[in-house]
Amino acid sequence: MPSTDVMRGFTLIEVVVALAIIAVGMLAVYKTIGDTTNNVGYLRDKSLAAWIADNQITGMRLTGEYPSVDETEGDIDYAGRRWHWVANVSQTPVNGLRRIDVRVRREGDPDASSLVSLAGFVGATATSTGPSPTPWNTGAAGDGPGDEP
DSSP: OOOOOOOOSOOHHHHHHHHHHHHHHHHHHHHHHHHHHHHHHHHHHHHHHHHHHHHHHHHHHHTOSOOOSEEEEEEEEETTEEEEEEEEEEEOSSTTEEEEEEEEEETTSOTTOOSEEEEEEEEHHHHHSOSOSSOTTOOOTTOSTTOOO
């Protein structure tokens, strides 16, 4: 019987094709990881900008003053970054009710851009009541209303 020692294995072309397929797959994986990283950063900044806008609206409500129809802006350091906000107060069709629109962007972003635009309302009734006579922040037992010394 003649010996038929046939060498079995991959040819160089098969190895190169397999490496090319693996390389294309790895590029897709790297692109997906990069896109996910960018999205996480964008969503983090968008959440922080929403908090800043909400804080600005709440600050206007808590001043106790009915805001004038005006546009104000400012810069704030928040979460280790610098942010720019613009608040626009406008009169609504309802007397005694004003709308507050706040736009927030990262410092360095174009002026016309904003990550978040948030709207809120404040009424003249809420700002005219003045501070509460109840001592909410005394913290001592027996200092509340109805407690006799």
